[in-house]
Amino acid sequence: MFEQLGLIGCGLMGGSFALALKRAGLVKRVVGYSKSPSTTERARQMGVIDIEAPSALLAVSGADIVLIAVPVSATEATFKAIKHLVTPSMLIMDVGSTKRDVIDAGRRGLREHIGSFVPAHPIAGKELSGVEHADPDLYAGKQIILTPIERTFTVQLQKAVDVWTALGCRVLKMSPEQHDAAFAAVSHLPHLIAFALMNGITSQPQGQDYLSLAGPGFRDFTRIAAGDPKIWRDIMISNREELLAQSKVFQRTLQAMELMISSGNGDALEGLIEQASNTRANWTMATKLNK
Template sequence: MKKIAIFGVGLIGGSFALALKGAGAVQQVVGVGRTAATLERARALGIIDVACTSVQDALAGAELVLIAAPVAQTGAILAAIAPHLQPGTVVTDAGSTKSDVVAAARAALGPKIAQFVPGHPIAGAELSGPDAAMAQLYRGKKVVLTALPENAEADVERVAGAWRHCGALIHRLGAEQHDSVFAAVSHLPHLLAFGLVDDIARKAHADLLFQYAASGFRDFTRIAGSSPEMWRDISIANQAALLRELDEYMAQLARMRGLLAAGDGTGLEAVYANAQQARHAWNKTIEAAERPAIEGGN
């Protein structure tokens, strides 16, 4: 591609740019952001070639546009893009929720909705900003595309091809199915990690507790170091599905509390054993899926 534009040049957008540059898949990357300092830092790091404050200038001649901003901002960004979106430009996003993004896109783009291909890279870290960007972030990781009925297959493939240049594995889901799946395996775990750390931090003896927290606590709560703004937006955007998963998890905790209160070691062990078996099986599946992409390169 000769030119791409990225709205949001932090971990997600910045890593996308670095990966495409590393693969020789793009000649020019234009960055658009909320603050001049962030854009300048991204330019200094070689993530973007041009820092742009004009949406019109950013889109001029761009073959692909990536929106890598918090999901609550997607509608406003699409509304700003719409008047300047020319035929031949494909827009995609990296949001962790899809039903709300699709609704925002339909409202903002109207008859140009066919040019928007929703997406979600399943990769990240607890760090944020341009300094967190890394060219290898997407190697062997999944990217879910929730293509719309209006999308031309060639446009979907343009987005998929860009992610493949980053080393990613392409999967497809419907928007509602996507949100249901990720409420269970991503959004709920983040809510739980944030909740646990917040609970401990509010205790009178928090300093003592944190003093003795070790690797298990660190691994379980790593994602609580993520952006509060981003996860606030994701939680509200996927509220219905997340509430369903939270209710089911609270019912599971109630069952486990009952086992513990009754001193039912056999019952607790059965829960633990089932979880262990499922965890090992999942881990083997992930390793088998990711290894060919990592070993085989782009």
């Protein structure tokens, strides 16, 4: 399907994409670049990439598909670095968790080449980052959100749909605005809450004692609090408007429940808990298998 993947950022997300593409026979060779030369070397030793490129620009040279898998805040500089070798027949994608800011970076960084860029967000990941955790099965059965804009070339959009579908993903298309609002609600806010909960506990004199007593509910609830600080800092600041709006809705709901608790209004409280409990009990994660 493709001759050459130019991979910029050979970490967990990028490395897993390269491995999946290779295993599916969808690419002949992978040319990779990472900011850290030792990561690029490691990726080659592991067979994630075939050739080490000394720059982002050279990773793109000769590629017909490019994946940018760098922290969101490095996206614009990456676009600027590769711009001179981007062609209309090239498919460029990212894997960022926010989309409006990545598209803005694309307009500024790629300019007249923006049509080749198909913004993508795979709903997949691991707590462990780095190329050593790259996994050809990371994306299989997962959802991929594509957020094309008016100037996106239809030919590249179709290629993006085809390549993720070939990797076993369920592909959804929506506007960047819809994407950012939805993920503020179901991903960015839960992370912010989990970070705040951990810090709220450890700010108390007996915080460590409290933590030593926590059980399996706490373990699952706070798993996402172990997320990567640089990545989450970027996501939260990039999507600040939607995130803060969702946090307001959450705090209003929390405060309404607090009022029922403080006034001892058990029936109203039970009604709200039941609503939440039923919603959660009836929810299942969308995957390829239950679409």
